[in-house]
Amino acid sequence: MKGTVHYELKDNVAVLTVDNPPVNPLSEGVRNGLYEGMEKALTDDSVIGVVITGNGRAFIAGADISEFGGKPEGHSLNDVFNKIETSVKPVVAAMNGLALGGGLETALVCNYRIASPSAFVGLPEVNLGLLPGAGGTQRLPRLVGPAEAMKMMIIGSHIPANKALKLGVVDDLSDDVVKSSIEFIQSVKNDQNHPQIRNIDKNIIEFRGNDDVFNEMKQFAAKIRKGQFAPGQIIKCVESAVNETDFDNGLKKEGELFLECLMHPQREAMIHIFFGERAAAKIDDVPRETHKQEIKKAAVIGSGTMGGGIAMCFANAGIPVHILDQDEDNLKRGIGVINKNYEMMVERGRLKPEAKEFVTGLITSSLNYDDIHDVDIVVEAVYENIDLKKKIFEQLDEVTKPETILATNTSGLDVDGIASVTKRPEKVVGTHFFSPANIMRLLEVVRGNESSNETLATIMDLGKKLKKASVVSLNAPGFIGNRMLFGYSNQANMLLLEGALPHEIDGALEAFGMNMGPFRMFDLVGLDLGWRARKLGKLETPLQAKISDALCDQDRFGQKNGKGFYNYVEGSRAPHPAPENEELYIKVSEENNIERRQISEDEIVERCMLGLVNEGTRILSEGVAQRAADIDIVYINGYGFPIWRGGPMHYANSMGLDKIVDRLDYYFEKTQSDVFRASEFLRNLANNGQKLGNAPELGDREPKKSFNVVNAGDL
Numbered sequence: 276m277k278g279t280v281h282y283e284l285k286d287n288v289a290v291l292t293v294d295n296p297p298v299n300p301l302s303e304g305v306r307n308g309l310y311e312g313m314e315k316a317l318t319d320d321s322v323i324g325v326v327i328t329g330n331g332r333a334f335i336a337g338a339d340i341s342e343f344g345g346k347p348e349g350h351s352l353n354d355v356f357n358k359i360e361t362s363v364k365p366v367v368a369a370m371n372g373l374a375l376g377g378g379l380e381t382a383l384v385c386n387y388r389i390a391s392p393s394a395f396v397g398l399p400e401v402n403l404g405l406l407p408g409a410g411g412t413q414r415l416p417r418l419v420g421p422a423e424a425m426k427m428m429i430i431g432s433h434i435p436a437n438k439a440l441k442l443g444v445v446d447d448l449s450d451d452v453v454k455s456s457i458e459f460i461q462s463v464k465n466d467q468n469h470p471q472i473r474n475i476d477k478n479i480i481e482f483r484g485n486d487d488v489f490n491e492m493k494q495f496a497a498k499i500r501k502g503q504f505a506p507g508q509i510i511k512c513v514e515s516a517v518n519e520t521d522f523d524n525g526l527k528k529e530g531e532l533f534l535e536c537l538m539h540p541q542r543e544a545m546i547h548i549f550f551g552e553r554a555a556a557k558i559d560d561v562p563r564e565t566h567k568q569e570i571k572k573a574a575v576i577g578s579g580t581m582g583g584g585i586a587m588c589f590a591n592a593g594i595p596v597h598i599l600d601q602d603e604d605n606l607k608r609g610i611g612v613i614n615k616n617y618e619m620m621v622e623r624g625r626l627k628p629e630a631k632e633f634v635t636g637l638i639t640s641s642l643n644y645d646d647i648h649d650v651d652i653v654v655e656a657v658y659e660n661i662d663l664k665k666k667i668f669e670q671l672d673e674v675t676k677p678e679t680i681l682a683t684n685t686s687g688l689d690v691d692g693i694a695s696v697t698k699r700p701e702k703v704v705g706t707h708f709f710s711p712a713n714i715m716r717l718l719e720v721v722r723g724n725e726s727s728n729e730t731l732a733t734i735m736d737l738g739k740k741l742k743k744a745s746v747v748s749l750n751a752p753g754f755i756g757n758r759m760l761f762g763y764s765n766q767a768n769m770l771l772l773e774g775a776l777p778h779e780i781d782g783a784l785e786a787f788g789m790n791m792g793p794f795r796m797f798d799l800v801g802l803d804l805g806w807r808a809r810k811l812g813k814l815e816t817p818l819q820a821k822i823s824d825a826l827c828d829q830d831r832f833g834q835k836n837g838k839g840f841y842n843y844v845e846g847s848r849a850p851h852p853a854p855e856n857e858e859l860y861i862k863v864s865e866e867n868n869i870e871r872r873q874i875s876e877d878e879i880v881e882r883c884m885l886g887l888v889n890e891g892t893r894i895l896s897e898g899v900a901q902r903a904a905d906i907d908i909v910y911i912n913g914y915g916f917p918i919w920r921g922g923p924m925h926y927a928n929s930m931g932l933d934k935i936v937d938r939l940d941y942y943f944e945k946t947q948s949d950v951f952r953a954s955e956f957l958r959n960l961a962n963n964g965q966k967l968g969n970a971p972e973l974g975d976r977e978p979k980k981s982f983n984v985v986n987a988g989d990l
């Protein structure tokens with residue numbers, strides 16, 4: 276049984292301390308401990324009140340997420356909360372740290388709440404496809420009003436203690452929450468009544484019978500949580516909190532709606548991602564206790580969009596960073612962009628002016644390699660040219676301390692090739708940031724053949740400090756993310772050749788939940804990249820790229836020159852269909868003997884998803900990704916896959932691998948395309964009724980692809 280609660284008597288006050296490291300979730304042992312602790316305190320005549328607090332950095336981080344979907348054991352949260360709420364002795368929540376979800380709900384059934392100034396509170400259940408199901412949707416609106424409460428629950432934000440005090444979520448702040456709570460109980464020991472949030476209605480009464488606030492919230496939720504089930508349920512709960520005159524009726528409604536969320540596939544998908552993200556930060560064969568180097572100072576080579584964004588990540592994490600460029604004008608421009616980005620954050624209220632001064636003060640720059648001799652890590656972020664990168668690494672190897680980690684920010688170049696020019700290949704690693712690096716959460720960490728455990732552990736630790744979702748990939752063409760795009764993009768392009776138009780394909784995939792359809796993405800990246808590479812290498816255009824190359828021949832390069840698969844109005848990124856392209860689509864289809872036809876949305880989604888999933892299973896079968904969930908983390912954080920579908924591999928598991936193999940076989944028979952050739956690995960899993968999980972053991976893996984045999988233009 277996980278977790279316990281310590282019972283102590285201090286000055287006639289029972290102090291119940293939740294102990295369930297590291298963040299004190301309400302596991303069975305904690306629920307039982309709180310229930311029994313309350314009973315003991317209530318039956319001991321010498322006890323004048325109860326303080327509930329947590330051990331370590333958290334008060335209580337919520338219900339135990341690992342228990343969802345299983346059979347509940349021990350005292351329920353409802354039993355515990357009834358015990359607290361019906362107590363005749365005052366109960367104070369001494370909120371020493373994080374109070375999230377069921378943790379804040381615990382505090383809300385107490386009579387009083389005193390928080391440490393460093394505590395954070397919030398009801399982030401929505402991130403797990405859930406709603407606050409232990410009274411949070413009924414009690415929070417009574418403290419802060421329905422609009423603020425719904426905003427907190429739909430965003431799932433963590434609110435700092437001083438803001439919680441202003442909003443009225445907590446009553447007071449103290450550096451020593453337990454001592455202050457005991458003193459407080461002594462000051463109210465003779466009071467007959469202690470406040471209960473269930474009896475407060477001054478903040479909700481004016482909204483009774485008025486739908487405006489709820490309609491506004493529905494629009495807000497549709498915008499920031501597109502396609503998600505839980506936000507609508509949260510709004511319904513708060514409607515009950517406002518409109519039901521009997522508190523218990525609202526509570527009952529919350530219980531019913533919570534259960535619907537619990538049974539919904541989105542809940543399973545989003546909890547898969549919660550644990551997947553934490554698992555992805557661990558590398559199976561790198562022991563947890565591996566020594567990590569301290570990163571006190573960093574350098575970034577290149578002051579372009581990527582370099583600037585990466586430098587901002589370091590500065591935002593409080594790590595001094597030096598930017599190096601070889602060109603003074605570029606450097607000036609790059610520093611200017613960084614300053615503008617920070618100014619915009621201040622204007623939008625996302626950064627305080629004094630915080631801007633602090634972070635920009637951490638960024639220095641120069642043209643001289645000698646200036647980075649003492650840094651602990653260098654991230655090289657120049658454009659994708661292996662010869663240039665090798666030259667830079669030779670220089671870095673000369674000027675930096677022997678222990679400095681040398682990272683290359685590449686989306687697809689051979690990290691071992693780059694490491695080979697240094698005398699410290701064990702200190703070389705790939706760090707594939709996504710653009711804009713200061714905003715996108717994904718960090719693909721590319722493990723070279725010789726990257727040491729210490730280097731890898733240090734980078735994973737650094738990823739957490741930079742607030743990234745880090746995923747390890749072996750050094751293989753396209754790593755995880757870009758390689759998977761191959762099958763997906765291939766099918767999007769084939770569908771275009773077969774008769775679907777770009778906005779139809781994008782529309783179908785966006786309705787499925789993708790943040791951006793493939794043709795909007797191609798236009799954003801630039802159609803000319805592949806076209807130029809093929810021209811330069813005198814390579815033949817593959818069938819799937821025929822239309823894209825033909826567009827480039829007509830000077831349609833994508834967003835960069837205002838026309839590609841779509842048209843763009845200057846200064847806007849909004850795509851407008853381009854009917855003038857249709858003649859060209861028909862011509863290219865004809866030239867390639869492809870008969871154009873009407874294609875359904877279902878077929879569009881199915882073929883693109885099969886392309887994505889099948890390449891993912893190959894990546895797993897080669898051990899390029901450690902686990903299927905790692906691939907899901909990459910796709911959700913870097914490629915706009917909807918979190919509520921749990922990522923492409925979870926999606927395949929939830930469809931059933933036997934069905935996936937059936938459909939791959941169906942399309943393979945029709946097209947003979949390698950995109951649909953199901954691997955033996957996938958077939959075996961499907962035959963045995965298994966799911967995509969860990970990569971096979973070392974000896975059972977398919978050989979990973981080599982950089983020599985894969986044409987970069989194909990990825």
Ligand code: 3HC
Pocket residue numbers: 297298300336337338339340341373375376377378380399400402403405406407408409411550553554
């Ligand atoms: N239940 C079970 N395990 C939890 C947990 C929880 N609520 N919260 C965190 N953990 C585990 C993590 O899985 C991780 O385990 P690991 O070390 O084995 O990988 C460990 O605790 C540490 O977590 P993090 O690595 O995430 O630590 P951080 O310091 O980065 O973050 C945190 C701490 C902000 C608390 C973050 O873990 C978090 O956001 N947790 C979830 C909070 C939440 O969503 N609470 C609501 C739960 S649902 C609920 O309460 C329903 C109720 O309304 C009925």
